[in-house]
Amino acid sequence: MRDVAVVAFAQTRHTREDAGLSETELILPVIDEVKERTGLTRFGFTCSGSCDYLAGAPFSFVSALDAIGAWPPISESHVEMDAAWALYEAWVRLQHGDVDTALVYGFGKSSLGDLREIMTLQLDPYYLAPLGLDQVSYAALQAAAVDADRELLDGIVRRSRADGRANPYAPDLPEPDVADGPVAPLRAADLPPITDGAAAVVLAAGDAARELCERPAYVRGIAHRVEPHYLGMRDLGRSVSAADAARAAGVGKGPVEVAELHAQFPHEEVVLREALGLGGDTVVNPSGGPLAANPVMATGLIRVGEAARRVLDGSARRAVAHAANGPCLQHNLVTVLEA
Amino acid sequence: MNRCAVIGVGQTRYTTKRRDVSIAGLVREAALRALEDAGLTFKDIDAVVVGKAPDLFEGVMMPESYLADALGAAGKPVTRVHTAGSVGGSTALVGASLIQGGVHDRVLVVAFEKQSESNATWALSTHLPFSASLVVGAGGYFAPHIREYMRRSGAPAHIGTLVAVKDRLNALKNPYAHLRIPGIDQAMVESTPMLWEPIRYLETCPSSDGACALVLASEDKVTGTPAWVHGAAMRSEPIFRAGRDTVSPQAGKDCAADVYRQAGVCDPRRDIDVAEVYVPFSWYEPMWLENLGFAAEGEGWKLTESGATALDGDIPWNASGGVLSSNPIGASGLIRFAEAALQVRGMAGEHQVDGARLALGHAYGGGAQFFAMWIVGRERP
Numbered sequence: 185m186r187d188v189a190v191v192a193f194a195q196t197r198h199t200r201e202d203a204g205l206s207e208t209e210l211i212l213p214v215i216d217e218v219k220e221r222t223g224l225t226r227f228g229f230t231c232s233g234s235c236d237y238l239a240g241a242p243f244s245f246v247s248a249l250d251a252i253g254a255w256p257p258i259s260e261s262h263v264e265m266d267a268a269w270a271l272y273e274a275w276v277r278l279q280h281g282d283v284d285t286a287l288v289y290g291f292g293k294s295s296l297g298d299l300r301e302i303m304t305l306q307l308d309p310y311y312l313a314p315l316g317l318d319q320v321s322y323a324a325l326q327a328a329a330v331d332a333d334r335e336l337l338d339g340i341v342r343r344s345r346a347d348g349r350a351n352p353y354a355p356d357l358p359e360p361d362v363a364d365g366p367v368a369p370l371r372a373a374d375l376p377p378i379t380d381g382a383a384a385v386v387l388a389a390g391d392a393a394r395e396l397c398e399r400p401a402y403v404r405g406i407a408h409r410v411e412p413h414y415l416g417m418r419d420l421g422r423s424v425s426a427a428d429a430a431r432a433a434g435v436g437k438g439p440v441e442v443a444e445l446h447a448q449f450p451h452e453e454v455v456l457r458e459a460l461g462l463g464g465d466t467v468v469n470p471s472g473g474p475l476a477a478n479p480v481m482a483t484g485l486i487r488v489g490e491a492a493r494r495v496l497d498g499s500a501r502r503a504v505a506h507a508a509n510g511p512c513l514q515h516n517l518v519t520v521l522e523a
Numbered sequence: 524m525n526r527c528a529v530i531g532v533g534q535t536r537y538t539t540k541r542r543d544v545s546i547a548g549l550v551r552e553a554a555l556r557a558l559e560d561a562g563l564t565f566k567d568i569d570a571v572v573v574g575k576a577p578d579l580f581e582g583v584m585m586p587e588s589y590l591a592d593a594l595g596a597a598g599k600p601v602t603r604v605h606t607a608g609s610v611g612g613s614t615a616l617v618g619a620s621l622i623q624g625g626v627h628d629r630v631l632v633v634a635f636e637k638q639s640e641s642n643a644t645w646a647l648s649t650h651l652p653f654s655a656s657l658v659v660g661a662g663g664y665f666a667p668h669i670r671e672y673m674r675r676s677g678a679p680a681h682i683g684t685l686v687a688v689k690d691r692l693n694a695l696k697n698p699y700a701h702l703r704i705p706g707i708d709q710a711m712v713e714s715t716p717m718l719w720e721p722i723r724y725l726e727t728c729p730s731s732d733g734a735c736a737l738v739l740a741s742e743d744k745v746t747g748t749p750a751w752v753h754g755a756a757m758r759s760e761p762i763f764r765a766g767r768d769t770v771s772p773q774a775g776k777d778c779a780a781d782v783y784r785q786a787g788v789c790d791p792r793r794d795i796d797v798a799e800v801y802v803p804f805s806w807y808e809p810m811w812l813e814n815l816g817f818a819a820e821g822e823g824w825k826l827t828e829s830g831a832t833a834l835d836g837d838i839p840w841n842a843s844g845g846v847l848s849s850n851p852i853g854a855s856g857l858i859r860f861a862e863a864a865l866q867v868r869g870m871a872g873e874h875q876v877d878g879a880r881l882a883l884g885h886a887y888g889g890g891a892q893f894f895a896m897w898i899v900g901r902e903r904p
Contacts, residue, residue, distance in 0.1 A: 185625065230759075236605075237584045242577035242646055243607055246889050249761045257774035260759040260893075261613055264578065264585055264605035273602065273617060279624030280524045305584040310545055313583075410601045412593045417592075427596065510588035515601065 188278045189393040189400030190496070190521065191386050192218040193489035198381035198477040200355045202295040207234070207244060207382075211251040211291050214384040218287070222386050222396045228283025229497040231274045233267030233290040237302050245347035245401050252287070258283060259283070266290065267383065268406045268484030268507030268517050274387050275406055284392040291382035292481035299480065307511060308413060316512055319511075320375060322415065324367040325421040327374070327451040329420035340450035341373045344421075344469060348476020355379070355477060376448045380518060381479025383486045401495035401503070401521040407432030408517035426506065426516035433504075433518040440466045445485035446508040448474045455513065468505075470494070484508065488519055495523050527622040529899060531561030531738030537701035537849035541732040546581060547593035550635050550734045554594055557631070557736035562746050563594025568738070569627035574604040574614025574634040575853030576888075577647075581640040594633060602654040606757075608661075608801070608888025610634065611735070611856025612895030615884070616755050618739050619897070623755075628741040635734035636851035643730050643852065648677040652809040662727055662804060664890065666719035668769045668808040673721065675770065678809060678824035680721065686805035687712045687726045687847060689833050691856070694844025696834075696873035701731045701849040704716045719863035726805040726847075733851035735858045742903075750864035750899040754785030755882070762890040769891055775814040778894040786881070786898040792831075795898070797839050797866045797876040798883040799859035803846045808832060812840075815885070834874065843865065856886025860897055867901045 194217035196210060219225055227315045230252065235247045245262045254260065263269045267290020274286035303319035317325075341360045348354040360373030386396070393400040409425040409432070411418055418424070430436070443466050447453035454470065462468065469475075471490040475482050484507025496502035509515040533556025535541070541549055550573075558564055571594050573587040583589060587603040594601075606613040611634040618632035644660035672678070691707040694700035704711070707725075715724035740746070758778035760767060767773065780792070788794040800815070802808045812823035817838060826832060832840040841847070843862040846855050863884035865871040871879075880901045887894050 235576050235585065236579060242579050243889065245605070246607060246762055249759055249892070250763050254759055254761050255764055257758040257760040257777050259757055261604065261617065262606050264603050269602060276620050276624040276626055279626065280620070282524065302584065306588050309581070309583045310590045337765065347624050385685060408600045409598060410596055412597045413589050414592065509585070514588055
């Protein structure tokens with residue numbers, strides 16, 4: 185495959201409530217930032233990820249084109265998925281060999297609605313959604329199946345929030361308390377914060393990668409896999425699809441210094457560590473991860489950006505990023521980034 | 524770039540309400556037909572690409588998660604594409620990209636809409652903050668663009684009627700078509716109510732339930748009768764840019780120029796044998812004839828009037844009956860791409876254009892700002 189690298193990453197200072205910005209206004213500064221950092225004003229391909237249901241209107245991605253300044257017209261596409269899948273599509277497009285750069289972005293304002301209830305609508309509309317199973321309820325089902333040690337889970341939440349407080353882009357969350365969550369066995373602090381935010385990544389191939397950036401973060405492997413939708417057809421205690429994706433991406437071919445995981449609940453980190461075969465010497469979610477900032481539809485892309493940032497700034501030689509879609513980690517994307 | 528071919532096409536019949544199938548049943552029906560056409564099963568597929576228009580149409584958010592099981596996708600990569608009305612075309616291009624980029628050898632592409640689950644006109648009437656909406660539905664948005672086309676070109680008022688009749692006559696030869704209106708003629712179209720001046724009821728597309736699927740293969744994995752991809756391109760432009768020409772958008776011209784260059788097309792009217800073009804309102808045929816370079820500016824309506832775009836004309840447009848006859852929105856673009864493939868495979872049945880060797884598939888969406896096109900051919904490029 186052609187060498188493709190992350191050469192720039194930018195994200196908003198994510199907020200826990202509606203800051204009064206439209207999606208277009210949210211995106212514009214991060215697009216400008218990656219353009220400035222790379223000196224590029226045009227890209228060979230552009231791809232974004234977002235979800236109409238967060239805005240409660242069709243075509244929420246359409247006005248985003250006004251933010252990126254798509255004139256003259258650009259070669260562009262959109263996934264109704266986390267923007268990490270937009271990055272995957274852009275990586276595939278760069279494999280064609282006729283274009284060398286790609287802009288990827290994602291955005292979401294989950295402050296506008298009731299995310300718990302909205303996420304119910306991604307379930308089978310005939311057999312699952314009518315049960316009223318919301319996002320926290322199905323996460324709790326998985327937490328029960330994982331049945332991890334409470335101290336381990338508390339440690340993950342404490343570490344994520346502390347790392348988040350050290351991350352200027354994540355909101356400051358207090359030390360977790362032991363208050364019960366809305367659905368057992370989850371505690372209140374096990375839930376990710378409602379967050380608004382956006383992120384952008386620039387990919388470059390071949391010589392362009394070296395010209396645009398001193399230390400490109402090369403995509404050495406990238407793969408995704410889905411598994412059956414019905415929760416009853418899966419062993420919720422583990423993630424077969426994340427393990428398959430990790431194998432296909434070649435996670436195990438070398439030591440993993442840093443892993444940024446799209447774990448929205450602490451038990452998901454337990455499941456993903458095992459699925460990706462991460463040992464105790466891998467630093468997990470040094471950014472604080474989704475438990476510190478969770479701008480839905482950009483959260484997965486931010487994992488790629490944060491992992492790449494460690495390679496770009498020279499603090500890591502090999503990092504792994506993970507993104508998830510669907511209920512209870514149904515669909516997993518794994519990216520291996522190397523100096 | 525690796526070569527890519529369409530080796531299987533599957534369609535459901537298009538109709539107002541498919542009460543007999545669930546959403547999963549609908550997409551599976553199209554997928555199984557495409558696999559059967561290719562002589563393959565779900566086991567042979569490496570990846571699945573799903574496309575549809577806004578999730579609000581069915582009230583199922585990111586339905587590819589739920590549809591993974593019905594499409595045999597468990598254990599494989601699934602991608603969900605959404606680029607407004609052009610999405611069906613974009614879905615095919617994303618699928619083809621996986622093969623052209625050398626990532627996979629066989630990809631299943633599926634697009635659908637089950638519009639009977641909601642009211643599309645209201646789902647398409649965007650509101651603040653996206654638009655200070657003074658219009659109802661897509662027709663309300665596009666009618667002023669059509670009036671501007673008529674003003675610029677001086678096209679007589681009956682041109683839209685001619686397209687409405689021509690596409691519905693073609694639909695009578697397509698067993699999957701939704702609107703099959705025996706005895707359709709100009710008088711019948713002109714007798715229907717005016718919805719959005721100058722668009723009459725029979726000059727608009729229907730709301731349909733339906734799905735379409737393609738099996739795409741790399742050169743080594745071609746089975747059966749291939750339609751080779753000779754060119755593929757997408758272009759987008761901002762909806763609110765002051766000064767953009769909404770009648771003949773630059774993105775459409777650029778996309779066509781890109782796809783013609785790849786396929787070695789110099790004169791589309793001469794070099795292309797048949798075109799399946801996204802015409803949801805009758806007047807968009809003459810408008811796109813000009814935008815796509817089949818006619819000079821201001822001359823598209825004359826081509827339509829001359830009968831050149833009829834099934835027996837020198838450049839048939841929408842031999843299948845087009846979007847005017849079947850419109851499961853998310854699938855409508857993919858149906859254009861699929862019908863183009865069927866023509867060059869010689870498998871279009873009663874609406875086959877004799878000797879078709881090179882065909883254009885076209886889709887557009889948003890405020891006439893998203894474009895997806897491909898050119899498929901009988902010969903390997």
